[in-house]
Amino acid sequence: xxxxxxxxxxxxxxxxxxxxxxxxxxxxxxxxxxxxxxxxxxxxxxxxxxxxxxxxxxxxxxxxxxxxxxxxxxxxxxxxxxxxxxxxxxxxxxxxxxxxxxxxxxxxxxxxxxxxxxxxxxxxxxxxxxxxxxxxxxxxxxxxxxxxxxxxxxxxxxxxxxxxxxxxxxxxxxxxxxxxxxxxxxxxxxxxxxxxxxxxxxxxxxxxxxxxxxxxxxxxxxxxxxxxxxxxxxxxxxxxxxxxxxxxxxxxxxxxxxxxxxxxxxxxxxxxxxxxxxxxxxxxxxxxxxxxxxxxxxxxxxxxxxxxxxxxxxxxxxxxxxxxxxxxxxxxxxxxxxxxxxxxxxxxxxxxxxxxxxxxxxxxxxxxxxxxxxxxxxxxxxxxxxxxxxxxxxxxxxxxxxxxxxxxxxxxxxxxxxxxxx
Amino acid sequence: xxxxxxxxxxxxxxxxxxxxxxxxxxxxxxxxxxxxxxxxxxxxxxxxxxxxxxxxxxxxxxxxxxxxxxxxxxxxxxxxxxxxxxxxxxxxxxxxxxxxxxxxxxxxxxxxxxxxxxxxxxxxxxxxxxxxxxxxxxxxxxxxxxxxxxxxxxxxxxxxxxxxxxxxxxxxxxxxxxxxxxxxxxxxxxxxxxxxxxxxxxxxxxxxxxxxxxxxxxxxxxxxxxxxxxxxxxxxxxxxxxxxxxxxxxxxxxxxxxxxxxxxxxxxxxxxx
Numbered sequence: 001x002x003x004x005x006x007x008x009x010x011x012x013x014x015x016x017x018x019x020x021x022x023x024x025x026x027x028x029x030x031x032x033x034x035x036x037x038x039x040x041x042x043x044x045x046x047x048x049x050x051x052x053x054x055x056x057x058x059x060x061x062x063x064x065x066x067x068x069x070x071x072x073x074x075x076x077x078x079x080x081x082x083x084x085x086x087x088x089x090x091x092x093x094x095x096x097x098x099x100x101x102x103x104x105x106x107x108x109x110x111x112x113x114x115x116x117x118x119x120x121x122x123x124x125x126x127x128x129x130x131x132x133x134x135x136x137x138x139x140x141x142x143x144x145x146x147x148x149x150x151x152x153x154x155x156x157x158x159x160x161x162x163x164x165x166x167x168x169x170x171x172x173x174x175x176x177x178x179x180x181x182x183x184x185x186x187x188x189x190x191x192x193x194x195x196x197x198x199x200x201x202x203x204x205x206x207x208x209x210x211x212x213x214x215x216x217x218x219x220x221x222x223x224x225x226x227x228x229x230x231x232x233x234x235x236x237x238x239x240x241x242x243x244x245x246x247x248x249x250x251x252x253x254x255x256x257x258x259x260x261x262x263x264x265x266x267x268x269x270x271x272x273x274x275x276x277x278x279x280x281x282x283x284x285x286x287x288x289x290x291x292x293x294x295x296x297x298x299x300x301x302x303x304x305x306x307x308x309x310x311x312x313x314x315x316x317x318x319x320x321x322x323x324x325x326x327x328x329x330x331x332x333x334x335x336x337x338x339x340x341x342x343x344x345x346x347x348x349x350x351x352x353x354x355x356x357x358x359x360x361x362x363x364x365x366x367x368x369x370x371x372x373x374x375x376x377x378x379x380x381x382x383x384x385x386x387x388x389x390x391x392x393x394x395x396x397x398x399x400x401x402x403x404x405x406x407x408x409x410x411x412x413x414x415x416x417x418x419x420x421x422x
Numbered sequence: 423x424x425x426x427x428x429x430x431x432x433x434x435x436x437x438x439x440x441x442x443x444x445x446x447x448x449x450x451x452x453x454x455x456x457x458x459x460x461x462x463x464x465x466x467x468x469x470x471x472x473x474x475x476x477x478x479x480x481x482x483x484x485x486x487x488x489x490x491x492x493x494x495x496x497x498x499x500x501x502x503x504x505x506x507x508x509x510x511x512x513x514x515x516x517x518x519x520x521x522x523x524x525x526x527x528x529x530x531x532x533x534x535x536x537x538x539x540x541x542x543x544x545x546x547x548x549x550x551x552x553x554x555x556x557x558x559x560x561x562x563x564x565x566x567x568x569x570x571x572x573x574x575x576x577x578x579x580x581x582x583x584x585x586x587x588x589x590x591x592x593x594x595x596x597x598x599x600x601x602x603x604x605x606x607x608x609x610x611x612x613x614x615x616x617x618x619x620x621x622x623x624x625x626x627x628x629x630x631x632x633x634x635x636x637x638x639x640x641x642x643x644x645x646x647x648x649x650x651x652x653x654x655x656x657x658x659x660x661x662x663x664x665x666x667x668x669x670x671x672x673x674x675x676x677x678x679x680x681x682x683x684x685x686x687x688x689x690x691x692x693x694x695x
Contacts, residue, residue: 006427015693075428075532076692083425090427094530103450115442116531118429 005168005199006050006073010082013043013068013223042068044223045082050216052087053197057204057214057231059238065223066203067172070094073201074170088199091117091166093158102146106137106156109145113160127163134189135159155182162189168199207235208390243383247288266373271303271310271337273362276378288381291355292394297346297380299362301337307371308336312344315361316353317376324353324392334366352393355384428532436537443541447516448548462549463556466508470501477620486622488566489658498564501557502656503619503648509550510585510644511610516542517589518596518603525695535691536684539593543586554578561655568658577654580673581647587676591683597694598687617644643672 016037043065050056058066071077072084074092100109110131114124132141135155140148145156162169171190190213194200204210210217214231219238227234265272277298280286289295299312313328327346329335359376389395429435452459477483478496485499517539521528524538561567596602616639618626623645626636639645646668650661661669 071692073427075426076529078426078428078690079424081424084427085425086427090532092531101446101450104446108446108449112442112446115439116527116533118435118439120438 003052004049005052005088006086008084009047011046011079011084012081014080015040015042041223046225048228052199054215055194055200055213057202057210057217060220064220066220070170070172070203088167090168091161092170093161094172100145103144106141106145110160117164131159131163134163158186170201172203210235267370270305270307270371271301271364272372273299273301273374275300288383289351291351291382291384295348295351298343300343302341303337303339306338309334309366311365313363317359318392353382354392355382357381439537440540443538444544447542447545473620490566498560502652505553506648506651507619513543513546513585513589517593521593521597528692535688536590539590570654570658570660573654580669584673584676587680590680594683594688617642
């Protein structure tokens with residue numbers, strides 16, 4: 001046994017893209033020789049090694065060749081050139097439930113999938129209880145899988161893939177389905193497999209997962225390796241690249257947002273917000289703000305008539321629709337504005353929003369009266385520096401050292417462990 | 423040159439998977455039907471009855487005498503020919519779309535593309551064996567039994583390998599040329615009537631308008647297999663060495679074809695379906 005579970009040398013995969021892939025005999029007779037179409041290199045000259053027992057992450061944008069790589073490693077595709085040697089029994093989880101036959105029961109499908117993974121009937125039966133336990137779908141196991149909910153499908157498929165004791169597990173971003181509890185169970189199990197020495201190859205868009213789980217990572221771009229090395233370094237470079245792209249993209253399209261869509265505006269309109277400007281800690285306009293850093297949101301307005309007692313407000317909404325926060329100037333009193341244009345700065349000492357894109361609404365009101373309301377008209381992009389917490393906002397605070405209140409005998413400690421496991 | 427990440431395994435290593443595919447086929451085929459398994463016998467029975475009625479009663483066709491000297495019985499004689507034909511027909515018809523039907527699976531997991539085809543053939547073989555048992559009982563009733571029956575397993579082995587190899591070749595080519603299934607359908611109907619199953623080959627004119635029909639009918643491998651089965655099960659005669667060599671040649675040819683087609687077109691099914 002070598003120390004590498006997977007060794008790939010100069011791996012390339014070419015596809016021929018033609019409009020009609022499947023041809024009829026008629027077409028062949030009528031048109032003679034078929035055009036081969038355009039060639040497309042989904043993977044080009046990739047060499048890498050995956051150490052036995054390590055976890056290897058594959059990142060990259062959509063269409064960068066991650067899934068092709070995984071399919072080549074799983075043996076589904078043959079490389080066009082180069083070689084790949086995989087040493088160990090592979091269990092690939094490329095799409096959950098794809099190996100299921102609708103008319104067969106869950107139990108029968110487990111046998112079928114076990115056989116696909118190269119196990120004998122006895123080996124599958126030995127793992128049966130573990131699978132049933134992990135999937136936790138109860139009496140449904142003896143019913144045809146076509147009546148399963150998608151959640152049950154996912155549970156069963158994942159349970160099969162991880163319980164049949166693979167030596168090498170390949171996972172293509174499928175864990176992002178299922179309910180919260182099941183997801184946690186999956187991750188716990190992946191960690192457990194990793195501890196037991198299973199080699200894991202993981203395709204994911206989640207840099208958090210790469211940082212948390214992977215030892216090594218490979219960043220693919222247009223089918224070529226952009227960076228290969230320790231997971232942390234690769235994740236950081238990849239993130240930096242994404243941020244840079246985002247900044248560039250917004251500098252090109254920036255300014256368009258300032259043309260406020262008057263017709264969609266609510267309110268009486270004596271005074272309007274014309275544009276929002278995001279300034280970074282150094283006071284320079286920047287379309288992407290950095291989480292945890294100081295910044296300023298500049299609200300440009302134009303008043304057509306003199307108005308008094310006005311209050312400015314900003315609302316931050318996450319893409320999911322959650323209203324994250326909505327500061328307004330009401331606490332500081334109200335202002336009177338003379339006709340003309342100007343701006344109001346909202347100065348933020350430390351941006352607590354976590355990296356994401358937020359929709360921003362603005363409002364100018366006078367107690368019950370609305371002068372101007374721009375509903376989710378602006379976008380705020382927040383990027384991180386790595387090392388982020390989950391959630392929409394940070395929660396400032398510190399954890400104190402543990403304080404022991406009662407003493408416990410060691411045996412009961414393990415009972416507690418069991419309780420927690422349940 | 424490239425080296426793929428595939429286990430270097432033989433067909434034997436995939437026996438459990440083949441068996442599973444066969445079970446899956448058997449289970450899903452009659453699931454939800456009223457009569458279930460009985461259907462697998464109803465269809466051949468209906469065919470047998472119809473052909474017997476039309477040819478024996480309406481057309482007054484006669485069957486040769488049994489090997490034990492008794493007067494021939496058309497339905498029994500026909501059954502001996504229909505069993506191998508049905509195995510051939512159904513295996514080809516079910517195998518051809520089976521790779522397409524398992525397309526999603528082939529795109530997600532690696533296993534050799536011959537596995538689902540062999541599974542399908544195995545499932546049909548199970549039914550054919552049941553039919554063979556019924557035939558044996560019928561022949562026993564007529565007292566038509568002899569030592570040539572011992573050659574049946576040899577004949578069966580050659581026939582199963584021949585049919586499966588042919589089915590595999592067609593199934594793989596069908597992935598690339600999608601209207602092959604329709605063509606084969608037509609060809610099979612013609613082949614049925616050009617094979618001495620419902621008639622004795624002696625009825626075929628040797629030459630008709632300059633066309634050597636009897637020679638043409640004899641050219642078909644199915645004719646060889648059907649004739650030799652009738653010889654050893656019905657006529658209780660041992661097929662001569664030439665006949666055996668002919669069967670062996672057909673089988674070897676089919677295996678060679680399947681091997682070529684599989685190596686040439688069957689290794690990248692995962693990206694072609």
